[in-house]
Amino acid sequence: MIIAVASGKGGTGKTTVAVSLALALSGQPAFLDCDVEEPNAALFLRPAITRREEVGILIPEVDFERCTACGRCAQVCAYHAIAVAGGNVVVFPALCHGCGSCALNCPERAIREVLHVTGVIEQGKARAIAFAQGIMNVGEAMAVPIIRQLKRWAIPEDAADRAVILDAPPGTACPVVETMRGADIVLLVTEPTPFGLHDLRLAVEVARDELGLPVAVVINRDGIGDRGVEAYCAAEGIPVLMRIPFDRRIAEAYSDGVPLLEALPEYREQFARLYRQIQQTGTDVL
Numbered sequence: 229m230i231i232a233v234a235s236g237k238g239g240t241g242k243t244t245v246a247v248s249l250a251l252a253l254s255g256q257p258a259f260l261d262c263d264v265e266e267p268n269a270a271l272f273l274r275p276a277i278t279r280r281e282e283v284g285i286l287i288p289e290v291d292f293e294r295c296t297a298c299g300r301c302a303q304v305c306a307y308h309a310i311a312v313a314g315g316n317v318v319v320f321p322a323l324c325h326g327c328g329s330c331a332l333n334c335p336e337r338a339i340r341e342v343l344h345v346t347g348v349i350e351q352g353k354a355r356a357i358a359f360a361q362g363i364m365n366v367g368e369a370m371a372v373p374i375i376r377q378l379k380r381w382a383i384p385e386d387a388a389d390r391a392v393i394l395d396a397p398p399g400t401a402c403p404v405v406e407t408m409r410g411a412d413i414v415l416l417v418t419e420p421t422p423f424g425l426h427d428l429r430l431a432v433e434v435a436r437d438e439l440g441l442p443v444a445v446v447i448n449r450d451g452i453g454d455r456g457v458e459a460y461c462a463a464e465g466i467p468v469l470m471r472i473p474f475d476r477r478i479a480e481a482y483s484d485g486v487p488l489l490e491a492l493p494e495y496r497e498q499f500a501r502l503y504r505q506i507q508q509t510g511t512d513v514l
């Protein structure tokens with residue numbers, strides 16, 4: 229079962245929940261850190277990395293011996309990543325999506341595609357957990373291709389029979405959508421405040437309304453705010469599967485890079501139960 233752990237905004241405790249879930253499971257769960265701009269699950273899981281490969285996108289390279297500066301490539305580029313002016317062709321790698329349309333449409337066959345490295349994918353083991361993470365290079369803007377490749381490489385073929393946890397980036401932009409796509413359920417981690425509710429609504433819109441995925445909620449720092457999140461979930465029929473009380477010891481463990489289940493082992497059974505409830509929720513909706 230593929231579980232995407234997401235949140236409408238950063239700082240809700242999403243990684244704490246995703247890591248705790250992985251550590252609470254028996255068997256051999258897979259954990260993918262898809263927050264490629266700021267992956268930090270490895271700080272808690274401390275994996276031994278055994279494979280590291282560069283990834284990127286294919287961007288155009290122009291052969292100026294052949295190019296007639298006809299401008300066709302710029303016309304077909306939907307992302308304004310290639311421009312033709314004054315007889316020159318200029319490529320903007322940061323805008324390029326690697327779609328290949330310019331090369332396909334060049335009448336002179338003056339464009340070849342070359343790999344532009346945007347990051348790396350690392351794989352390894354963290355105890356029994358098959359760990360993988362994407363890391364985007366500083367200055368790059370395209371997280372989606374890295375996430376797509378990470379999922380292609382690291383989601384096991386027998387994903388239907390084991391737990392696969394995807395730690396999504398925060399927010400609701402394209403990298404989050406790419407992470408959620410293909411998941412069996414999206415677990416949304418929020419906090420019981422007006423800000424938390426606002427961002428939870430946005431996340432539900434993406435996961436449930438746009439992607440058509442089952443969603444469930446974990447309320448973190450329960451007790452600090454109001455009842456708005458509970459009321460919203462009740463009205464929308466979204467199950468709240470777990471409430472983690474506000475506890476200074478959890479924040480201290482996080483800032484020390486200590487997994488919650490190591491700092492407070494009494495949570496192990498709660499997260500094992502959370503997984504069983506996730507399985508039940510996914511099955512009920514399917």
Ligand code: SF4
Nearest residue numbers: 295296298299301334
């Ligand atoms: S389409 Fe080909 S020939 Fe025309 S400007 Fe672009 S690279 Fe040059």
Ligand code: SF4
Nearest residue numbers: 305324325327328330
């Ligand atoms: S590969 Fe696609 S996005 Fe990149 S420059 Fe060519 S047409 Fe534009």
